Amino acid sequence: MKKSKSREISRPTAERLTEYLLILEQHLSCGNETISSKELSDVFGNTPSQVRQDLFQLENTGRIRHGYNVKTLTMAIRNRLGLGNITNLAIIGCGKLGSAIAEHVPFSVYGIKLAGIFDNHKSIIGKKVGGIMVENVKDLEKSLRKRKISIATLCVPPSAAQEVADKLVSAGGVRGILNYTQKRLKVPDNIVVRDRQIVCSFMQLAFFSNQGV
Amino acid sequence: MKKSKSREISRPTAERLTEYLLILEQHLSCGNETISSKELSDVFGNTPSQVRQDLFQLENTGRIRHGYNVKTLTMAIRNRLGLGNITNLAIIGCGKLGSAIAEHVPFSVYGIKLAGIFDNHKSIIGKKVGGIMVENVKDLEKSLRKRKISIATLCVPPSAAQEVADKLVSAGGVRGILNYTQKRLKVPDNIVVRDRQIVCSFMQLAFFSNQGV
DNA sequence: TAGATTGTTAATCGATTAACAATC
DNA sequence: TAGATTGTTAATCGATTAACAATC
Structure with a gap:
């Protein structure tokens, strides 16, 4: 139950983050180790800009030019949402x-x-x-x-x-x-x-x- | 499948309107024939102002000083959402x-x-x-x-x-x-x-x- | 009447989108 | 290198909130 270090996460962002988790899991099970904001937004149905804005609320996990490591990003979202604690x-x-x-x-x-x-x-x-x-x-x-x-x-x-x-x-x-x-x-x-x-x-x-x- | 006469209804408003329908039904089954924006917002968990703004998207159904007739309002919402057609x-x-x-x-x-x-x-x-x-x-x-x-x-x-x-x-x-x-x-x-x-x-x-x- | 409550416009707030420098 | 893609700030857009005249 660590207090979130940065500012509060907004409601719409929090809700999307939970959905990203499922998409990431699906993406990983298809054998992809990385995902770009473009790919994620295509599946979710929003824009790359919004995805990046959402992920900007986390400890940064992307690598310019390479996208996001799926496992790393998954963990970052889980931690940010406090899903690390049962x-x-x-x-x-x-x-x-x-x-x-x-x-x-x-x-x-x-x-x-x-x-x-x-x-x-x-x-x-x-x-x-x-x-x-x-x-x-x-x-x-x-x-x-x-x-x-x-x-x-x-x-x-x-x-x-x-x-x-x-x-x-x-x-x-x-x-x-x-x-x-x-x-x-x-x-x-x-x-x-x-x-x-x-x-x-x-x-x-x-x-x-x-x-x- | 009548075309909506007035402007498009916004997504958040449309979503709330569906929830208002359940609240209205519950309110009616408790024997109340009218409901005010204050009462509706108390149950829904938003503000009277937002309720009135939402209902403003319908054909007007309220009566100043008396609130809204529950049955009339229910029908107005159903019609606006196109739920009149099966x-x-x-x-x-x-x-x-x-x-x-x-x-x-x-x-x-x-x-x-x-x-x-x-x-x-x-x-x-x-x-x-x-x-x-x-x-x-x-x-x-x-x-x-x-x-x-x-x-x-x-x-x-x-x-x-x-x-x-x-x-x-x-x-x-x-x-x-x-x-x-x-x-x-x-x-x-x-x-x-x-x-x-x-x-x-x-x-x-x-x-x-x-x-x- | 006076008080309550709507209808409706205006102001504020917050979320989304755009832009672009950084850089791999 | 050149192109792609993130991180991040700024601009835009839309939704919420506030305000208040109308009036029952």
């Missing part, structure tokens, strides 16, 4: 969405450790999902503390969303919530909530694919 | 993520019709998921045309992503792709791709919940 994650709700996330999202590659899954259905409590055992949501607060969990994602039915959010807050230690439920949550100001209502992505796609851009 | 959607890949989306996302409320689901596993082809029958992905192109599908979402393993994307493009008619796979896609410029790699949301949450904002 962040413990809990998934609340182990229905189809929760278990899809648990099983398919490559957390460990990006500095996140899936440290707890919770549900209220007896049929699934005790089963292993994504490599760990599903716990009873009744034990949520106690277990969150025990496992030092600092971020959580809500994959429960909308009707249970606020109630679970309240527990996440009262447990202490949870600083961020990724909310996949339809409901907007009321939480204290010091808790970061990122709303990811899936249906919004579909509406946006419908709109943008109709009216250009 | 958009036909296909889900490609009926694993946990694909079926979670098919079953839990309330498409029909927001002008989107789930018109096709495709997979390559015999065990699930022919079964009903989210109210419609899973088809063999081998019939993808033919079926996309038959069902007049214009947007699609990729919920397949990364290894199959580009291949399926190519089919979506070659089928014709598909204008937008929501990509939940880890892979970046290569598609022609006239196809809108929105990348929604879930792991990025988690990285962003980890970052933002550490370093303020």
Whole structure:
């Protein structure tokens, strides 16, 4: 949890940096050891200038004329985003969405450790999902503390969303919530909530694919 | 597919408008017939000024001193975003993520019709998921045309992503792709791709919940 | 009426884009 | 060497915020 030495990183830049990480991994797995700002921007869909401006926020890693070493750049981004320190994650709700996330999202590659899954259905409590055992949501607060969990994602039915959010807050230690439920949550100001209502992505796609851009 | 009468709507505004729709629905279901820019911004997490600036892009619907009628405003947003006309959607890949989306996302409320689901596993082809029958992905192109599908979402393993994307493009008619796979896609410029790699949301949450904002 | 809240323009802020020297 | 590409500053662009008249 080193304090960032230079100025704050802007929100749009931080968001793009996370996406660059995936592109870099893909690029590396294709056997490329270096990448230029032009190549990266072609894949991402922005401009070389913006890529360089983003990477300028890191400890410099490029070599003029040769582009960026993919591995070096990957590490620089991870460090800048604080993904070098493991962040413990809990998934609340182990229905189809929760278990899809648990099983398919490559957390460990990006500095996140899936440290707890919770549900209220007896049929699934005790089963292993994504490599760990599903716990009873009744034990949520106690277990969150025990496992030092600092971020959580809500994959429960909308009707249970606020109630679970309240527990996440009262447990202490949870600083961020990724909310996949339809409901907007009321939480204290010091808790970061990122709303990811899936249906919004579909509406946006419908709109943008109709009216250009 | 009426052409928008006034100027183009900006990307950030369009994205927020889709989220306002969910908030309005929630607000209405709590028994409130009107909402002020202050109330809406409190829930969304922005400012009354920004809300009014966003809503200024619509046919005006507010009443000074009384705020906005929730139903009227909802319809105005839907119309402005073109969600009045039904958009036909296909889900490609009926694993946990694909079926979670098919079953839990309330498409029909927001002008989107789930018109096709495709997979390559015999065990699930022919079964009903989210109210419609899973088809063999081998019939993808033919079926996309038959069902007049214009947007699609990729919920397949990364290894199959580009291949399926190519089919979506070659089928014709598909204008937008929501990509939940880890892979970046290569598609022609006239196809809108929105990348929604879930792991990025988690990285962003980890970052933002550490370093303020 | 007075207070509240919108509609709308103007000012500010921040992000993107452009430019170019440095240099490999 | 000449050409390519970064690092970095400056210019532009667009989005957010502020302000306030209109008015219910």
